[in-house]
Amino acid sequence: MFGILASIVDGLLIGSVYGMAAMGLTLIWGVMNVVNLTHGAMIVAGMFALFLISGQLGISPYTAVPPVAVAGFGAGVLIYWLSVHRMIGRPPLMSLLSTFSVNMVLIGLGTALWGTALFNIEVSLPGISFGDYTFPGTHLMAAALTGLIAVLLFLFLQKTRSGKAIRAVAGNREAAELVGIPTTRVLALAFGLGVALACVSGALIATMFPFTVLSGNAYQLKSFVVTILGGLGNPAGAFLGGIALGLIEGLATPFMPVSWTSIIEFVVFVLVLIAFPRGLFNFTFRRS
Amino acid sequence: MSALLEIDNLSLRFGGVRAVQGLSFTVNEREILGLIGPNGAGKSTVFNLIDGIYPPDEGRVIFAGRDITGEKPYRVVRHGIARTHQIVQPLVGMSVLENCMVGACFGFQNQSLRRGRETAREVLSLVGLADRADSPASQLTIAGKKRLELARALCASPMLLLLDEVLAGLNPSEVERMIEMIRGIRERGVAILMIEHLMQAIMSLSDRIVVLNTGQKLAEGLPAEVAHNKSVIEAYLGDPNMVAKLGADRNGADQPGAAP
Amino acid sequence: MAPLNFIRQPFFWVIVAVTAAFVALPLWHYDVGWRESLVLAAVYIILASNLNLMIGYAGYVNFGSIVFFGLGGYVGVFLITDYGWPPALAALAAGAVVSVLALVLGLGILRLHGFYFALATIGVNQAVQAFVSNFKPWGGASGIYISISAYQALGGPRQALWTIYFLLVGVMALSLLLSYGIKSSKFGLGLLAIGQNESAASVLGVPTPLYKALAYSVSAFLPAVAGCLYFFKSAFVQPVDAFDLGFSTEAVVMVMLGGQGTVAGPAIGAFLYEELRGWLLTSATFSNFQLVIAGVILLIIVTFAPGGLMGLLRRLWPKTRKILE
Numbered sequence: 001m002f003g004i005l006a007s008i009v010d011g012l013l014i015g016s017v018y019g020m021a022a023m024g025l026t027l028i029w030g031v032m033n034v035v036n037l038t039h040g041a042m043i044v045a046g047m048f049a050l051f052l053i054s055g056q057l058g059i060s061p062y063t064a065v066p067p068v069a070v071a072g073f074g075a076g077v078l079i080y081w082l083s084v085h086r087m088i089g090r091p092p093l094m095s096l097l098s099t100f101s102v103n104m105v106l107i108g109l110g111t112a113l114w115g116t117a118l119f120n121i122e123v124s125l126p127g128i129s130f131g132d133y134t135f136p137g138t139h140l141m142a143a144a145l146t147g148l149i150a151v152l153l154f155l156f157l158q159k160t161r162s163g164k165a166i167r168a169v170a171g172n173r174e175a176a177e178l179v180g181i182p183t184t185r186v187l188a189l190a191f192g193l194g195v196a197l198a199c200v201s202g203a204l205i206a207t208m209f210p211f212t213v214l215s216g217n218a219y220q221l222k223s224f225v226v227t228i229l230g231g232l233g234n235p236a237g238a239f240l241g242g243i244a245l246g247l248i249e250g251l252a253t254p255f256m257p258v259s260w261t262s263i264i265e266f267v268v269f270v271l272v273l274i275a276f277p278r279g280l281f282n283f284t285f286r287r288s
Numbered sequence: 289m290s291a292l293l294e295i296d297n298l299s300l301r302f303g304g305v306r307a308v309q310g311l312s313f314t315v316n317e318r319e320i321l322g323l324i325g326p327n328g329a330g331k332s333t334v335f336n337l338i339d340g341i342y343p344p345d346e347g348r349v350i351f352a353g354r355d356i357t358g359e360k361p362y363r364v365v366r367h368g369i370a371r372t373h374q375i376v377q378p379l380v381g382m383s384v385l386e387n388c389m390v391g392a393c394f395g396f397q398n399q400s401l402r403r404g405r406e407t408a409r410e411v412l413s414l415v416g417l418a419d420r421a422d423s424p425a426s427q428l429t430i431a432g433k434k435r436l437e438l439a440r441a442l443c444a445s446p447m448l449l450l451l452d453e454v455l456a457g458l459n460p461s462e463v464e465r466m467i468e469m470i471r472g473i474r475e476r477g478v479a480i481l482m483i484e485h486l487m488q489a490i491m492s493l494s495d496r497i498v499v500l501n502t503g504q505k506l507a508e509g510l511p512a513e514v515a516h517n518k519s520v521i522e523a524y525l526g527d528p529n530m531v532a533k534l535g536a537d538r539n540g541a542d543q544p545g546a547a548p
Numbered sequence: 549m550a551p552l553n554f555i556r557q558p559f560f561w562v563i564v565a566v567t568a569a570f571v572a573l574p575l576w577h578y579d580v581g582w583r584e585s586l587v588l589a590a591v592y593i594i595l596a597s598n599l600n601l602m603i604g605y606a607g608y609v610n611f612g613s614i615v616f617f618g619l620g621g622y623v624g625v626f627l628i629t630d631y632g633w634p635p636a637l638a639a640l641a642a643g644a645v646v647s648v649l650a651l652v653l654g655l656g657i658l659r660l661h662g663f664y665f666a667l668a669t670i671g672v673n674q675a676v677q678a679f680v681s682n683f684k685p686w687g688g689a690s691g692i693y694i695s696i697s698a699y700q701a702l703g704g705p706r707q708a709l710w711t712i713y714f715l716l717v718g719v720m721a722l723s724l725l726l727s728y729g730i731k732s733s734k735f736g737l738g739l740l741a742i743g744q745n746e747s748a749a750s751v752l753g754v755p756t757p758l759y760k761a762l763a764y765s766v767s768a769f770l771p772a773v774a775g776c777l778y779f780f781k782s783a784f785v786q787p788v789d790a791f792d793l794g795f796s797t798e799a800v801v802m803v804m805l806g807g808q809g810t811v812a813g814p815a816i817g818a819f820l821y822e823e824l825r826g827w828l829l830t831s832a833t834f835s836n837f838q839l840v841i842a843g844v845i846l847l848i849i850v851t852f853a854p855g856g857l858m859g860l861l862r863r864l865w866p867k868t869r870k871i872l873e
Contacts, residue, residue: 035663086851092662093609097804097850104797104843112837224667263678266671273664274656339751365753373751379744381809390741393734394753401734444753 006133008250013135013143015205015246019221019239020146021219022226023153024197030233033092034084040220041106044197046072046202047211048114051121061123061207062141068203069196072203076195080188088187092162105145110213120210142204149200150239155236170233198223218262225269292317292479293369293448298347299501307333308499308503312348315448320470320480322494324487324510326523329484330503332374335450339371339416340364343357352447358480368396371450374483376433377500378425384436385421388412388443395444407443415439431462438466442473451482455489491515499523557727559811559872566815567721571714583713587781589822590713590720595776595795596814597723597801601767603800605736606760607743608658609666612673613799616768617775618790619676620646624776625692625785626685635708636700636715639776646772647765654764657755661746670793675792691786698780712781712872716774723770727811730766739763743809753769794839797799801846807858812872821845 021043028036042171046068054064083102087095125137157163168176169186177183205219222245232240249261256264293315300308308330315321323331336342338349343358350356351367359367370391379387388408392399399407412418415435420428428436434454441449451470455463467489474480484490490497497514499507507517514520570590574583595617602610624642627633633641657668681689702708730736738759741749750756779785798821806817821842828838851859861868 083847083851093607094854095665096609096666096848098847099801101843101850104846105840106843108837108839108841108843112840187823228664260678263675267675270657270668270671271659273660273668341747341751361747361750362593362753362755371751374747377745377748379741379748381744382740386737386740390737390749390752390754393737394741394749394755396753398753400736401732404734440752 002131002133004251004254006130006135007254008247010135010139011246011248011250011253012243013139013246014208015200015243015249016143016146016150016239017208017242018219018222018245019242020149020204020225021198021201022223022230022238022242023150024194024201025223026227026233026235026238027197028191028194029227030235031166032084032088032173032187034087034095034191035092035099036191036194037061038079038083038103038106038195039198039223040216041103041110042072042075042211042216043202043205043210043219043223044110044216045075045106046108046199047206047215048119049199050120050206051202054121060204061121062145065145065200065203069200072142072196072199073192075199076192077188078193080191084191085184085188094109107213108215114213116212116214118212119206121206123207135178136208138207140255142208145204146201147221149197150235153235162186162189166242221262221266225265228269229272233276291315291442292319292352293338293481294348294350295334295338296348296350298334299341299345300333300337301345306503308337308344311500311503312507313505315479315481317447317479318474319476319495320482320493321495322490323380323481323483323488324485324497325500325506328383328502329500331500332452332535333503334500335371335452335483338364338369338450352481362394365395365444366398366448368447368451370395370444370446370448372434372437372452372454374439374452374456375514376430376432376437378428378436380426382425383422384425384428385409387436388426388440391440391443392445395441395446396447402439404443407445408439409522411439411442412474414442429456430457432460434466437458438469446478448479448481451480453483453485453536455484455486463489536537554780559689560725562812562872563721563724563728566724568718569662570720573764575715585708585822585826587713587716587778588826589819591778592799592802592818592822593720593815594716594723595771596798596806596818597720597727597811598767599796599799599802600727600773600811601730601739601763602816603803604810604814605739605743606787607728607746607765608760608764609662609800610669610764610767611666611800612669612671612793612796613767613771614793614796615669615673615676616646616650616771617778617795618673618785618787618792619649619781620772620775621785621790622680622686622775623772625694627780628776628780629692629694630700631778633795635712635780638780639715639773642776643769643773647769650768651761651765654761655757658751658760658764669755670734673796675789675791675826680791689787691784691790693784694780709781712767712777716777716781719770719774719777724811724815726766726770727814731811735759735762740809796821798842801842804849804854805845805856807861811857811873812856813856813858820857834845 009162025039027035031214047067049071050061050064053067054061076279079102083098087098123138125141127137128135128140165181165186166189168181169183173183226241226245227238230237252261290311291314295311295313298308298311311334324332325331329397337344340361341357348355348357351369354367356364356367379390385408388411389404392404392407393401409418409421414420415438417432417435417439420432425436436500438454455466458466470480470493482490491511494511497511498505499514499520501523506523507514507520550826551758553831569584574586595613599610602608620642623645624638628635652716653672657665657672660668680686686692696705699705699708702711730739738749738754741754742756742759746756746810779790802817802821805821806815807813824841825838828841849856858872
């Protein structure tokens, strides 16, 4: 019994990281109506970036997180200019395919460089024990950091000029332009931010679990599931959704082999969407 | 004249907003019924309710004696209703002819590809687009796209035609032309329910008028009656020319500034 | 009446000519190498042409179309090894089973739009792959192996491989004729309308849920048949190959490269891509970069030429519109 409780709490900790990843995805989606199919590749990029930076510079992984965030932001802006900028206003199929193509390139390069080898980052951090059960220090640290980042993001969006500009463009792009907001720069900013969140969540996952170049897929899937269930363009909903997903996984993992969790998540997701085509939290609202 | 379309106590809510409330009216065979009202009165919503795009919260839609409330759009068409949209929706990747063929082949008549092509050609020459039949629909002007929208609906040979602001955005000569076409359609035995903001046009075309305001029926009757109705005038208050527009002669004579 | 009209169109003869080339070339050279590379080209053309029904006609991107190919392979091979069915019959049965399943599935997932649908198709593939990997009667993760005896009925392995090749070329021809036939039919008109503007199509009377599900189901049939033939020829079928998502991703690239919505486009895209891929695999420097190159191609096409090669061709030489559909 206590084991299940411990599993649930652990799930909540890990779920916060899912939530942060999903926030990045939903931010981009909400602001520019683009589905970022490079999301999974950027999560992996965050994993490898942390590995390389902390390995090469010999610093603690947690100190390496800010540089990963900055690098992620830069990469995001680059990806925006390369594959998203021209797709704004075009049919959604186009941005879907363009970000998908960048994803193919990134994963292709990754497998060419690193194959499908398993990587691991050694982090020695004492955990907290309750009787027989220990909550790994890495999980606790990751949850603490994501909580912090979520608060920072909230403050950024609500209080700063750039944040408000992002919210303005998300609400009504044409109106924002009329008011003089440089929409293209704001879109690039939002995209960079979304990718940075993905990279940081990848970095934190790397401190907790071993990873390969192909790990991104499972986490990308979780991000999509969380984003859609939590409500498009709703970062708070995404964060809570991530925690909820972690909770569900915590409940399920004692009872089933890990390889099945992805499939189950997926099937549940498809079934929910078929029943509520506009997402779980949208079904009370009909748009005219 | 018997009732072709009956709207009975129709209501629809969007979130907290009552878009349409307790609305009832009928459209008779071979009649042109005008639906007017200030912006946001719920007129297009009524069309969407008839068409089955939104199922109503309450009320019924009865067409030719059959209850079609909430039926899917592609089924509603099969009963004999066709509509145009306020914001034109041409199938841009297809030619003008192909657009009309969709209307003919999947509309009320449910024609084969070959018959549909013939019907499409006939209707296109009726609306004056025959020379553009093979052009991509995207290349038409706004007036052309409006005519295509109308042609496409006509290809279905409906019993009832729903026109949503077909005259918006057209210059005066295009408006004239469209009005003639609408009269011609009625001559052919098609009933018409039309939403319009161009007051002179709709007052002169309609046999009867229904006025909507904030989702409810404000007034109903002959154009001349409605034009004199105090609450209608009040609803449109803010437009000093409205009284004059509402008072325009039923025969379509332009009398701006004339006293009602 | 309709078939006769068909024969008068120049494009019909283009299809006949291409099929004839596929039949004649390996025979003339009597070379297994030719046959092997053309077999792969034929399979790609089959996958791309049928995928085009969803992407190019109905406007729904199916990222997981490989599931039809793989499942068809499993059903067919299973019927051959465990029940002794002749390959051609097993292939037809596989096609029938998979397309019925697709119809049922399609009625459900086609209620999702755009990206949600694309995501769901990936999920379907992953779910089927996971299921098959754990399904003991089908060999689980190791798959099914076909013994030599299965080929005796066709006159021995060497003869069988040639027969299978011609059957696959036949399926390829059918795929092209199917695309062309649908495009010229009322069903096709409705599908294209859905692809242009689904809500407008619905208001015009196109029965959208049924048509989409039918398109999905029809797009499953020939790939399933081809899957059975292909895996029979390979002598084994395994989950990791049968449901390789990378393969259906490449199919999407092929459709976009050649020109979605046209009949010739996906075939041209498939052929070119297969040649490119073959060249990449033999080149020492690039063998790992297959996916990278595919991604770059897709990005360039989507950014600069969304109509693909056919789109470019038709813009530069409008005359080709008449001949190449």
